[in-house]
Amino acid sequence: MRLENIFDLKGRTALVTGSSRGIGAAIAEGLAGAGAHIILHGAKPGATVAVQQRIVASGATADELAGDLSEAGAGRALIERAEAIAPVDILVINASAQINATLSALTPNDLAFQFAVNLGSTIDMLQSALPKMAARKWGRVVSIGSVNQLRPKSVVTAYAATKAAQHNLIQSQARDYARENVLLNTLAPGLVDTDRNAHRRDEDPEGWEEYVRTLNWMGRAGRPEEMVGAAVFLASQACSFMTGETIYLTGGY
Ligand SMILES: NC(=O)c1ccc[n+]([C@@H]2O[C@H](COP(=O)([O-])OP(=O)(O)OC[C@H]3O[C@@H](n4cnc5c(N)ncnc54)[C@H](OP(=O)(O)O)[C@@H]3O)[C@@H](O)[C@H]2O)c1
Helix, strand or coil: CCCCCCCCCCCCEEEECCCCCHHHHHHHHHHHHCCCEEEEEECCCCCCHHHHHHHHHCCCCEEEEECCCCCCCHHHHHHHHHHHHCCCCEEEECCCCCCCECHHHCCHHHHHHHHHHHHHHHHHHHHHHHHHHHHHCCEEEEEECCHHHCCCCCCEHHHHHHHHHHHHHHHHHHHHHHHHCEEEEEEEECCECCHHHHHHHHHCHHHHHHHHHHHCCCCCCECHHHHHHHHHHHHCCCCCCCCCCEEEECCCC
């Protein structure tokens, strides 16, 4: 018997939100490397051009869509526009808003913005994408969570709460869609070196180094490409009996 490559994504289309840079870009390039056609997404038109060029140069294919996910209905519209390009087999919910503020410093606008991007658009996308995947009897949702969904730091109070709620949504939908071969899981990174935390690193390089050295067992931040292996697994046929779960990639925490 020939051993099938259970990580092969040829013939699949993956929509990766927030794939203009950071973890989303690395995951998009990783899924493309495994054979998937990629639909890239950034907040503004043109944000994903460089990533698209790298994917095409590697011999894979990618389309681009843009849209601000804080706007009402933007998640649903994004799925509809992606489906007009190709059936979305794999949805990576990666774009997120993170405002560093303790509870006492949190403004109503900070709260509304993080709720809209992290929860509102997630619900919107799931409402639109899951029935379509179910009708096709194959689907994978990879929701990018955070170690803060389990062990929240007070400086990211609202962001952490949205990540916990996002995983809760993934679990309830995993239960509802399990028999349709539509499997939903969370990939939860610890600290990863991206634009998101670059300002903290640049403002106080020594303090940052000390923080990172003691943050996890490996004593370093992760790199975006270190998220790719788990993402390909969760997006593939290799992940055929796992749903509603979380993979933590934290360097030991
Ligand atoms: N980096 C970490 O240490 C870390 C740790 C744990 C979890 N995470 C999670 O991992 C994911 C990726 O993080 P990252 O550090 O790679 O992020 P990043 O470098 O800040 O990139 C954010 C991405 O999301 C898009 N985005 C942001 N706000 C948006 C909006 N309102 N509408 C549409 N798109 C929007 C950005 O698009 P534009 O380029 O067009 O602005 C960009 O592609 C997030 O879910 C984050 O919560 C990150």
